[in-house]
Amino acid sequence: MLAIPAAHTLMLGTLVHVVTGWDLGISTLVGTAVGTLFLYKGGLLADVRVGMLAFLMMYVGFLVIVVWCLTHYPPGEMFASLDPSLKKFDGNAGLLGFRQLLYPRLPGRWSIPASISVYQARRARRSESAAYMYAFSSGCSSIS
Numbered sequence: 001m002l003a004i005p006a007a008h009t010l011m012l013g014t015l016v017h018v019v020t021g022w023d024l025g026i027s028t029l030v031g032t033a034v035g036t037l038f039l040y041k042g043g044l045l046a047d048v049r050v051g052m053l054a055f056l057m058m059y060v061g062f063l064v065i066v067v068w069c070l071t072h073y074p075p076g077e078m079f080a081s082l083d084p085s086l087k088k089f090d091g092n093a094g095l096l097g098f099r100q101l102l103y104p105r106l107p108g109r110w111s112i113p114a115s116i117s118v119y120q121a122r123r124a125r126r127s128e129s130a131a132y133m134y135a136f137s138s139g140c141s142s143i144s
Helices: 005-020 024-072 075-080 094-102 116-126 128-143
Strands: none
Touching: 005 024
C-alpha cells in the first residue's frame, strides 16, 4: 500500500463491500482497519508473505486460463477462422506498418521538434513557392 494507497484502499473496501453487502464507505473503513492491524501485528514479513502468495496465485491463475483457452479454443481452429487479410505478415498495414514494426520508435517528419522557419529558410533558397508549399504541408501535418 505504499505506492498508491488510495487505489489499494478502495480495492480492499470494494472487496469487503462485495462479500458483506455493506455500504462502500463502511466497507472501506473496515478493510483499511483490518489491513492496518494485519501489518501492525505481522510487520513487514507479513506483507512480504502476502506479496508472495499474491504472486503465486496470479501465475497459477494465468496457467489455468491458458490451459482452459487452449482446450476450448485450439490455436489451429482459431487461425483457420481468421480473415485472410489478417494473416499477412504486415497485418494489412502496408509498407508504413512494416516500417513501424521494424523501427517502432522511428519518428515521422511531423514529430521533429524544430522550428518551421528553419525549414522555410532552406526551401526559400530554392524558390519562394517551395517555401510556402513546405509551410503549408508542415502546418497540415501538425494538425492531425
